[in-house]
Amino acid sequence: MLQHLIKLIWNRKGSHLLLIIEIWASFMVLFGVMSLVTFNLDNYREPLGFEYEQVWAIDLSRNQDTVQTAEKITQVLQKIKSYPEVEKVSQMSSNSPFSFSQMNSSISRKKTSTLSDIYYADENFDDVFDIKMKSGRWYQASDSVAKNKPIVINQKTADALFGTENPIGKTLDDNKIVVGVIDNFKAKGEFTKNEPAFFQLMWPHSEEGKIVMKLKSGTDANFEAKLVKDLGNMLVGWTVEVSYLTDQRQNQHNMALVPMIVFSIIAGFLLLNVAMGLFGILKVNIAKRREEIGVRRAMGATEADIQKQFVAEMWVIATFAVLIGLLFAVQFPILKVFDLASGVYWVAIVLAILIIYGLVTICAFYPSRQAAKIQPAIVLHES
């Protein structure tokens, strides 16, 4: 029967060409959207690697003030530590987690190098974010007197630079020594990839104006107002801005979710269009083929045979379209386009195929049911 249907469709390829192109285009769009969705969901499943609840970030902008700024920041740190609401405090570079600031550089060891995110932070950073060590330790303030600059790397950096070697105690090309390894560190949120990163000890009395702090649970906006007021009094002419990491995380999520939602809506409209097109074409097709339906019924086809035939025909047409689409889609995992893992593309291909066949089946179901109900005696008499 399948051979018969393929032959029938092949002989009618002229009239099915537009339909094949339409399904092919839908498949390609679906493949794109599914790749994006799969990529994001894959990332989402990977843990962040740190805790952000009850963590606030304070941005201190000195504006025109250039006098004793490091001392002023040290005083601010002391002041913040004195509040009973504050559990832990750390000073760091501007690229705190979930901020829209990023710093990266190539780090190398022997002849291997990798592009890595850099975070300058003091010795309390791991406590604020409750970062668990995979091996080694977080650096201490006392490490600052050592000959080599102590750094903590994440597993991605360890994999890139050391492979299966243990990186603890090993030095990198520019006098950095690895003192600890952590697992993931996804500073831009759950939907981003876990990229190579390292943390370097910030020298004492740094002028970096970013402070992150972990607060006791239940600390509210009253404390925020008090904090801003106190710091404003201490830092005349400076700008003090407090942000909650939970809010910043939401902003990062929106950055990832908005394109996904927009593309999904576009794909949804396209699919709806295709669905209506398929539905309409099939209805017209059945109206044109009433005589054929009558003949087949007279020759021994049951209602179910007729319904199966029309659904199967749509599957065959969809298969032609999907096969053409696959010629394009398989290039993506083979050529590793956009540097995404092949698995993302393969999953997207499977999902796109399933959605296409699901859509075709749904659209073919009702018209083919109507075709099956056609009375052979009536249509044979009509024609």
Add this chain to the structure above:
Amino acid sequence: MITLNNIEKVYQTSTIETLALNNINIDIKKGEFVSIMGPSGCGKSTLLNIMGLLDEPTKGDILIDQKHVEQYTDKALASLRNQKIGFIFQSFHLINDLSVLDNVEIPLLYRNSSTQSRRDAAREALEKVGLSNRMKHFPNQLSGGQKQRVAIARAIVGKPDIILADEPTGNLDSAMGNEILNILLQLNAEGCTIVMVTHDESMAKKTHRLIRLFDGTQVY
């Protein structure tokens, strides 16, 4: 072989009720060649459709091989049509997008037969009607007579016991018509029961028995 008892067929719309067949009683024996005649609209095709299980009577019994078929499911009726009955229509009803060979194969698609056995049976049927040289052609490349021979091949490919022919020569000239009738006579001689609707008295005379209808009623 086919027995119709007190068959009545009424077509009903919301406003009109039309009595297409009234109190029809026919018994067709195995191996008979029966023709049905009557003016246009007298119910000939309706009667043939009821005999072929394509339409249900409003009243009355249908027996095929002494078995009542009124309670048969769609699947059982389809199977009976497929196994026992071959149809030939005035306007051939061939599928233009399929080759002659593929058209002839259609009844066998609804049986569990292999591709090769379908091909062989279709070739054999086409040889029987003298069209073995036109297997790869499409219906629109054939003359009316050739199309009807393809339709006959399609009707006999499943080796049915009964052939129901609805004005098989109606769209053909007399020479072609005679050719088709000769094929039907040959099939009948080989044991096939044939019921043929015709307007042509001379053709009807060549059959074993003539049933006349007038306004849905059996005249004699």
